[in-house]
Amino acid sequence: MPSLSQQRPRFDSFASAFSSRLSYVRPSPLANAVIEGEHRLPLFLVIGAQKSGTTFYRYLLHVHPKLDSATGLRFKPLGESHFLQFADLSEPKLREPAVLEAYAAHMKPSIGSVNDSYSFDTTPAYFDGALRGVDIATRSHGVMRGGMRLVLVLRDPVERFHSNVNMDKSYEEYFGEKGSELGVGDLDKFQEVMTACEDKIISEHEMNRTRKNPHKRPTVCASSLAIPIERSMYSRWLRRWALLHEAAGPIHLVLNSDLKEPGKVLNRTARWLGVPEYAEKEGEFDKLFKRKGSKVKLKEHEALAKVRSDTFFSDGGGNSVLRKLYSNVDRRLGELTGNYDLVTMLRMYSDATEEQLEEVRGWYSTV
Numbered sequence: 001m002p003s004l005s006q007q008r009p010r011f012d013s014f015a016s017a018f019s020s021r022l023s024y025v026r027p028s029p030l031a032n033a034v035i036e037g038e039h040r041l042p043l044f045l046v047i048g049a050q051k052s053g054t055t056f057y058r059y060l061l062h063v064h065p066k067l068d069s070a071t072g073l074r075f076k077p078l079g080e081s082h083f084l085q086f087a088d089l090s091e092p093k094l095r096e097p098a099v100l101e102a103y104a105a106h107m108k109p110s111i112g113s114v115n116d117s118y119s120f121d122t123t124p125a126y127f128d129g130a131l132r133g134v135d136i137a138t139r140s141h142g143v144m145r146g147g148m149r150l151v152l153v154l155r156d157p158v159e160r161f162h163s164n165v166n167m168d169k170s171y172e173e174y175f176g177e178k179g180s181e182l183g184v185g186d187l188d189k190f191q192e193v194m195t196a197c198e199d200k201i202i203s204e205h206e207m208n209r210t211r212k213n214p215h216k217r218p219t220v221c222a223s224s225l226a227i228p229i230e231r232s233m234y235s236r237w238l239r240r241w242a243l244l245h246e247a248a249g250p251i252h253l254v255l256n257s258d259l260k261e262p263g264k265v266l267n268r269t270a271r272w273l274g275v276p277e278y279a280e281k282e283g284e285f286d287k288l289f290k291r292k293g294s295k296v297k298l299k300e301h302e303a304l305a306k307v308r309s310d311t312f313f314s315d316g317g318g319n320s321v322l323r324k325l326y327s328n329v330d331r332r333l334g335e336l337t338g339n340y341d342l343v344t345m346l347r348m349y350s351d352a353t354e355e356q357l358e359e360v361r362g363w364y365s366t367v
């Protein structure tokens with residue numbers, strides 16, 4: 001792996017490319033202001049690949065009296081605004097108060113929230129937005145005057161991938177029945193789907209590269225299903241966010257495994273935001289788990305993880321089928337996209353603890 005000092009010039013050249021881009025995204029006069037009355041802009045964004053646990057995290061933050069996960073959202077059941085992604089926002093438009101007010105309208109306080117609570121926008125799909133035709137990172141910078149705070153939620157790529165396949169029945173279109181409802185007993189199918197995804201990721205990347213259009217969003221399963229499994233892509237997106245965000249302080253990192261200790265992760269976030277810590281009322285987080293059905297799901301997930309680790313990761317000799325597959329994708333994509341190491345990126349740009357870095361490193365270790 002290239003050392004940090006070897007990678008630094010590459011980061012720097014991206015940094016200057018982005019700074020020149022930012023010079024025409026002038027800060028909006030309303031940026032960072034809390035708009036009086038019903039509407040306010042979000043204090044921070046929660047981003048991260050789909051199926052990383054952002055829904056639970058949003059509910060958890062909402063428990064804090066100073067934090068309000070807002071109503072008025074485009075996708076209410078998911079609690080996601082998607083505003084920066086779908087609104088017809090050209091960059092000059094970001095300076096128009098009406099546009100900011102429209103965004104603020106999505107952040108309408110929920111019933112019973114206190115007046116001085118802060119809203120936040122949890123839209124995991126923003127994370128990979130930097131690969132789309134429009135650059136969400138740039139937009140959010142324009143809206144928030146670079147004062148935007150970012151929470152990045154990440155999950156073990158194998159677990160995340162599995163969760164994503166199970167969620168999205170539309171993958172039937174690409175994989176036939178294989179793409180739908182993979183359960184604990186379906187490891188062969190799971191592997192087949194992943195292999196098919198690998199081929200699609202590689203061919204889409206090659207296609208995009210030859211078209212000289214690196215920003216084009218891949219169209220097939222790759223976008224939400226498979227690409228985030230892959231280290232180079234996580235790193236690539238993270239790098240774009242980080243470079244835009246550099247001046248505003250480190251990105252706050254939450255790993256899916258952190259969510260198993262809700263009180264701890266809530267207060268770590270509270271400290272980072274500069275709001276008072278929260279004393280859990282007895283059994284409160286247990287209730288939250290139940291309400292979201294997470295505990296039941298987590299139990300299932302643990303069972304699944306065990307079966308998978310027995311089947312794929314148990315040889316200890318580094319001969320695991322899945323790790324090999326991932327590493328293969330990673331290596332070949334690395335050749336196409338440049339080798340950006342996620343752990344290095346997280347160390348440079350986030351408030352990742354050594355423990356978290358160790359966990360992330362483990363996702364990609366031994367082949």
Ligand SMILES: Nc1ncnc2c1ncn2[C@@H]1O[C@H](COP(=O)(O)OS(=O)(=O)O)[C@@H](OP(=O)(O)O)[C@H]1O
Pocket residue numbers: 049050051052053054055056078124159162163164166256257259260294297298301
């Ligand atoms: N507390 C806690 N700890 C760890 N993991 C949790 C927690 N709560 C929810 N989950 C799991 O997160 C998965 C759903 O992620 P998202 O909410 O980000 O999905 S979505 O993209 O918004 O659809 C989904 O994963 P799977 O069960 O593997 O599908 C949830 O079970």
